Amino acid sequence: MSSKSDDCPAWLATFADLMSLLMAVFVLLFAMSTLDAKKYEAVVKSLTFTLGHGSDLSQTQVEYFKSAEVNQAQLDKKGETVIDDLKPLFESVVDTYATSNQDSDIEVSLDREKKQIKVTFAESISFQTGEAKLKPGFIDELKRLQPYISAQTRVKAIGHTDKRPVSGGRFKSNWELSSARAAAVVELLVSKGMVLPQQVEVIGVAESRPVDTSETPEAYQKNRRVEIILVPQQLSKTESVTLD
Secondary structure, three states: OOOOOOOOOHHHHHHHHHHHHHHHHHHHHHHOOOOOHHHHHHHHHHHHHHOOOOOOOOHHHHHHHHHHHHHHHHHHHHHHHHHHHHHHHHHHHHHHHHOOOOHHHEEEEEEOOOOEEEEEEEHHHHOOOOOOOOOHHHHHHHHOOHHHOOOOOEEEEEEEOOOOOOOOOOOOOHHHHHHHHHHHHHHHHHHOOOOOHHHEEEEEOOOOOOOOOOOOHHHHHHHOEEEEEEEOHHHHOOOOOOOO
């Protein structure tokens, strides 16, 4: 009786196919993620060794990982460049409002992650409580943004309220009030020729994004605000920006 101990078991072929499919899954997951190329390269080497093909990568794999590293380096450099480009604009906006009589009610910040500039106006300067009519002083402060808005700048106006329900007046809820305030800001910017309609967004978030969760008059006052988000030209052409 002849021995078949050296023959390949039937189950091993199925197992090899399964491992190949798992490798393909890992590659697809990598393609849809931002996994570090070095870490993924180590994973591929480990799988290759486990499947009995040695620990060295094929030439195709080597070229792929080199390309991935170059692409990641370019993305990192691009992000740094955008921030560098934003700094002079940010500093100019800060200087503009530092000379304002209402500077204590205006805050300018740079969001490095989202690569955008935010100008926050407290309710004390922008609107009467429960109303959506721009105060005259607020109109003057909004006009000061004009030098910093080009034809390619994306602008978002975001209205915020505190958590207390609306009582009386023409607005039925904080959602309506916050949206109406943001709309009033955008209407002014458009009417003064500072922006085109296709450049702007009106966003009302009511009390859903408080800066202070305390239930005090001071906290409520902080939360009642309007934010103007500026996304400059070089970013608006190349990247999408999430809601603030």
